[in-house]
Amino acid sequence: ARYSQTTVFGASAVLLVLSALGACALDTYVAAVYEHNVILSEDTEVPVSPEEALMLMEKNIAILEVAIKEAARQGAHIIVTPEDGIYGWAFTRETIYPYLEDIPDPQVDWIPCADPGRFAPSPVLERLSCLARNNSIYVVANMGDKKACNSSDPKCPSDGRYQYNTNVVFDSEGKLVARYHKYNLFVTEKQFNYPKDPGFVTFNTSFGSFGIFTCADILYHDPAVVLASRLQVDTILFPTAWVNTLPLLSAVQFHSAWAMGMGVNFLSANTHNCTLEMTGSGIYAPDGPRAYYYNTEMDNGHLLVTELSSRPRLSPDYPAAVNWSLYASHRAICQQDLCCHLSYKMVKKHQDEIYVLGAFDGLHVVEGEYYLQVCTLLKCLSTNLSSCGQPVEMAQTKFEMFSLSGTFGTSYVFPEVLYSGVQLAPGEFEVLTDGRLISRTTTSKPVLSVALFGRWYEKDPPHTAQASP
Template identity: 30%
Template sequence: MNAIKFLVNIFFAICFMNLLLFKANASDNLSLNLNHESPEEHEHSNSFDEENRVKYVGAVLEYEPFNKWSEEGKGFEVLRKNSRTIVKFAEKAKFYNADIIIAPECGVQSFYMFHNNTENFLTFTQYVPDPSLRMVVCDQEEEPDNKYEAIKILSCGSLANEIYIVANLAEFEPCSEEKIDQTLPWRYEIQENCPKKGYFIYNTQVVFDRKGAVIARYRKQNLYHEPLFTPGSNNSEAIFITDFNVAFTLQICFDIVHWNPGFANVKKYGIRDVAMSTAWFDTLPFYLANGVENGFSRGLGVNLLVSGYHRPEEGNLGSGIFKGYAMDNTSLYSFDENFRERVTSSVCGYSSSFEFTFTTNSSRERRKSP
């Protein structure tokens, strides 16, 4: 791809916590054949098929997760509080009739998990059921060791609000007889390539449908200085289809500058809607999050919903709604320099036809500059 497509409309904005909602035009009647050995590439057309056009309301959340360690609560307390925060904003998004909300990379476990020894690090991880089970973890009994507590909270949140939730977390997958817990409500298999430690850790996006079921589990393939994680390898894992007849492909942060999975799924299967979680580190001059994201959206002609981790003092920010499928040059990124609660909405023209809302959390004190 021409690099220029990635560098258009570079802009930089600062926000504290925001929730962007939009009504997007999406391609309808998608036919996905994931077992096709040589899938035909689908080229984007600038023209809309008005008769088959689908509209949906999507939301992206940018915030700084809770990250305070305590010996009593360990990582489990961090997971618990951040999962509840995501559910709280899912409820707000639903108030604006959102169909889907995306949360940021490390939005459940926070960055603090990387500052611990192995024993403590593992308390920031969660077991995730295979999407083929369509398991509603909300229906499962409480688990005393907190192995899937955050998954249960998110499952119950999506069920209660009847909204799709895309969350990112650190996934624990046992692969040896010693590590596999037979008391879980789902089963794991012994794997031949299992490391000596007996488990894998993945950087994982998990998708919950309106009924609270886990319907997708994508493991980040292109890791960025993440030695404790194992890279995923399956592009089809990143694809899910909603009840509003829109197919999405997932991607996490650094995936955006690689072929797999997003670029490949767009080109091979004609998918036009991408849900991305990121904890992007802005790097001058050209690796600013919103410039790369806008270029990806416009260059491929896709709707890109990006949820970013908010930590501007370390260069982490950059969420947005990018409407490349409509070939609309405007993008959504809102900020409030005073960090006061504010709700703003606007309706754009025919080609984009979407709305957004920005809100902040006024209960938290304004952060002082370092």
């Protein structure tokens, strides 16, 4: 009898614990991203002392602190800050070194703010930890990690260390809960190494499951697609330093399309530098943008705060699966195996504007190599057809309707609609299950481009060929 009593009480205790956990789970949460105009080093080719490096980083963290406090004041549960947001870019291996810290594996269960002397000197980790802890908010930041190695490792660089472009996440207690080393380095990131294997970094909260990767990672299968498709995280955290590349790879355009195509929440924090065409941050849901920012006129940073569903896949409005090649039997223009079909009606076509329908099926080889299948309707820069495909930011022609589809060989297709002024079109288009991207109504602004941006990951070259600087 005594044994059964204990068993019953034990079961009750377990039920109570589970009930308490269930009660803590949130159906929605408040997300924040901050687009930061980074204070840069005067010359990234000249080495500086650790003290000088820390002074620059503290100037940037002081600006991030204002944004973090304001996000917390508005009730945000989590805030994402940009890639390179603490020290900038264009360093050499030698000149980035004073900015790096040795970031431990989160399994060590460490709150730097509460236990600052536990590991090697880590002033940046400590500061970020305290910002999270003192404001009761998850903080996502990008910084540099260093790991010593020696000749027993045949891949050890000649200077005896690995250097990684790294995202860190601190929970609302200031504990380090995630560390991610960027796997797909951009071609200019010669100061960093890529890790031997892609890291599929996730963590769970009371407001959903999260995955994290950085900038150019979004263009490749690992780790981005694995996190969204196989591990089925609810939200992707995405620090980036994205240079806008029209017609199809502007930040707000492609990142919102990726969120829709993969069916996840997506928190994108970009750096802000008008000279380098860097702007465009957003908080995106599977059914469209919740908040976004794109501004080439102002030099200051910008904070976005809005509410998201914690588990979008459980929503009755979650988009249905799409067969991307079902409809496109009316073949209008083809390249190799990809044929693109377009139906459209313009409200009133301006005489000095030309639009074209384009198809591309092949290996993209500029600033990285990856295999694309793209169907696009886009505005040409001028009435000269040779200008079609060059960057365009303004248009005058509205569309009464459009329907774009293609005979895609991949299921990874990202729908893009971009309006004049590089603006998104939330709620004005939808993807049908037969693979058509259609307008719901007459476009509220003139159209720059409509595209189905497909990625055929299986046809990519090996990772070492595509990602290594």
